[in-house]
Each structure stands twice: as structure tokens, then as C-alpha cells.
Amino acid sequence: MGNICAVVVDPRAPGRLVIQEVPEPVPLPNEALVRVHAFSLNRGEVRRSLAAAAGWRPGWDVAGTIEAAAADGSGPPVGARVVGLLPSAAWAQVVAVPTTNLAEIPSSVSFAQASTLPVAGLTALYTLEKGGNLLDRAVLITGASGGVGYFAIQLARLAGARVVGLVHQEAHARVAREAGANLVVAGDPVGAAAHGPYQLILDSVGGKTLGAALSMLARRGICVNFGITESDMTTFNVQQFYMTGGATLRGFFLFDELGANPAGPNLARLVDLVANGKLRPCIEIEQPWTSIGAVAQDLYARRYPGKAVLLVQG
Numbered sequence: 001m002g003n004i005c006a007v008v009v010d011p012r013a014p015g016r017l018v019i020q021e022v023p024e025p026v027p028l029p030n031e032a033l034v035r036v037h038a039f040s041l042n043r044g045e046v047r048r049s050l051a052a053a054a055g056w057r058p059g060w061d062v063a064g065t066i067e068a069a070a071a072d073g074s075g076p077p078v079g080a081r082v083v084g085l086l087p088s089a090a091w092a093q094v095v096a097v098p099t100t101n102l103a104e105i106p107s108s109v110s111f112a113q114a115s116t117l118p119v120a121g122l123t124a125l126y127t128l129e130k131g132g133n134l135l136d137r138a139v140l141i142t143g144a145s146g147g148v149g150y151f152a153i154q155l156a157r158l159a160g161a162r163v164v165g166l167v168h169q170e171a172h173a174r175v176a177r178e179a180g181a182n183l184v185v186a187g188d189p190v191g192a193a194a195h196g197p198y199q200l201i202l203d204s205v206g207g208k209t210l211g212a213a214l215s216m217l218a219r220r221g222i223c224v225n226f227g228i229t230e231s232d233m234t235t236f237n238v239q240q241f242y243m244t245g246g247a248t249l250r251g252f253f254l255f256d257e258l259g260a261n262p263a264g265p266n267l268a269r270l271v272d273l274v275a276n277g278k279l280r281p282c283i284e285i286e287q288p289w290t291s292i293g294a295v296a297q298d299l300y301a302r303r304y305p306g307k308a309v310l311l312v313q314g
């Protein structure tokens, strides 16, 4: 067995991430070997890299070609272009991916575009589905200029919702507008109250934003929280919340959800939407993967909106 190169945590390196040699993966019978061409970064894995011990390997989203099909006969054949999802260690030249987490991509969708879809796209899709039928419903999306938010705005509009996007920095409001938000509020979350109440709120920032958002729910409305970009502690007005009537706060964790709602078929839905021009990834950064440390630092500091994609050589 040979070695390949992969992104590994090294606390001494800028951004704590370096490219190092690691053993080539050995696939299980239900896994295909994928030669990675592009991967995208997500806030969660970058945050985890900041605290992880030396040697930990981040990486969830990959796009590439099948180098060896799964031994059990499932999944795409050798040479197929695919996008896939792993629970960690996906930022590498070659990865072993369970075929249930893979979808084929047509030549009209680039590896870079496809690589933005797994965590951000599936999280947007699944959390929106918690809101049921969104036709003519008011939906508030916090973190609207981020990787998840950009997809969530577009998918909510496709479902017929009226969408208000909440961003932190005024300079990033344009991204939420480009995604199709009917209205964008920047800065103080309380500014979104005037445009509610909301049947569905997708909250990825927690903190004061979640506290404020819970007071903006419509009767029988649901708030799905899945992130803590602002803070993991929230204070909210409990009386206002229960007196709304049937309001729900629901937690969401993608890697838990995948048990009931497998990635592959849903990735295929997202790929189709991109191929048909109905869903647009927002790629603000596209660079060689040797830039991993700097790009991860900039993502964490929110120096750019949307997604960063790194291209893998070798």
C-alpha cells in the first residue's frame, strides 16, 4: 500500500492545517475509491480544526472521479464523475466513500460547483423540509450570506416562500440578494421582526440572533437551529415563545439526519438543480489546495461570503 497526500492538523502551521503524506485508504466492500479533484470548506470543520489535536484530518465535501468501484457492485462505475460526503478526512488526493453518500455529476456541472453541495446544500435542503409546504410562507434565514444560507435562500424561493435573509456584515448583504432573498436585513437581528412573523426560521448563528428570532415565529411556526456561529448560549423570552401558540424549536445535525435521509439521492437532486440552472453555488474563492491554511483562516474570519473551493493536484 502506498501513500497519498492529505490535509492534516499541525498546530504549528498557519491556520493549523498542512498537506502531509498519509497511508492510501483501503475501501470497505460498500465503498468506492474516489480521486479527488475539488473540495469545499465548511465553517464547522474549520472550527473543529482550530481545536483538534495534531494529526486530525478534516474534510466532509469532495468531488472527483471513481478510481475503483465498490466491491459489492453498488454505486457508480470506474471513471464516473461524482460528488460525495464523508464524516471526516475527505481533504485528500484519494478517499474511500460509502456508495450511499455518492451521486454522479454530469459534465455540465464542474467539480468545483459539485463540491459545494454536500454539507451546505444538504443542510439547507433538509432543514427547509422541516417546515413542510413553503408556498407563500414567510421564511427567515440567518447566516444568509454563508455557505448554507446561500443555498437555503434559493431552495426556499424555489419552494414558493417569501424569504428574508439576515446577514452580519452589510458588505455581504449583496450575496443574500443575489441568491434571491426578497429582503435582506444586515446587523441587528431585531430588524427582521418588522417583516415577520415567520412560519419557518432557519438559524445557524445561535446567540442573541436565535433569542431574537424565537420571538418572530408565527402561530405554529418552527425554528430549526443548526449552528452557533455567533454563540452557543442563548437567552430568550419564554413567555413570548409559548404564547405564540404551538411554536417549535427544533435542533438539526446533518450527520444524525443522514441515518434516516441518505445523502446520495438528495445530492443527486441538488446536482440536477445545478445542471438545470435552478441552483447556483456561490464560489468566492477557488484556489489550489496548497492555500488551505490561509483560506481556512479567511473563512473563519468571514473575510469573504459564500463558499471556498480548493483544487487538488496529483
Ligand SMILES: NC(=O)c1ccc[n+]([C@@H]2O[C@H](COP(=O)([O-])OP(=O)(O)OC[C@H]3O[C@@H](n4cnc5c(N)ncnc54)[C@H](OP(=O)(O)O)[C@@H]3O)[C@@H](O)[C@H]2O)c1
Pocket: 042, 043, 044, 045, 119, 120, 123, 142, 143, 144, 145, 146, 147, 148, 149, 166, 167, 168, 169, 170, 172, 204, 205, 209, 226, 227, 228, 229, 230, 252, 253, 254, 255, 299, 302, 304, 305, 306
Ligand atoms: N448542524 C449541522 O449539521 C450543520 C450543518 C452545516 C452547518 N452548520 C453550522 O451552521 C453555521 C453556518 O455554516 P456555514 O458553512 O454556512 O458558515 P459560513 O459560510 O461561515 O457563514 C456564516 C454566516 O453567519 C454570519 N455570521 C458570522 N458571524 C456572525 C455573528 N457574530 N452574528 C450573526 N451572524 C454571523 C455570516 O454573516 P457575514 O457574511 O455577514 O459575516 C454568514 O452569513 C456554522 O456554525 C456551521 O457550523 C451546522
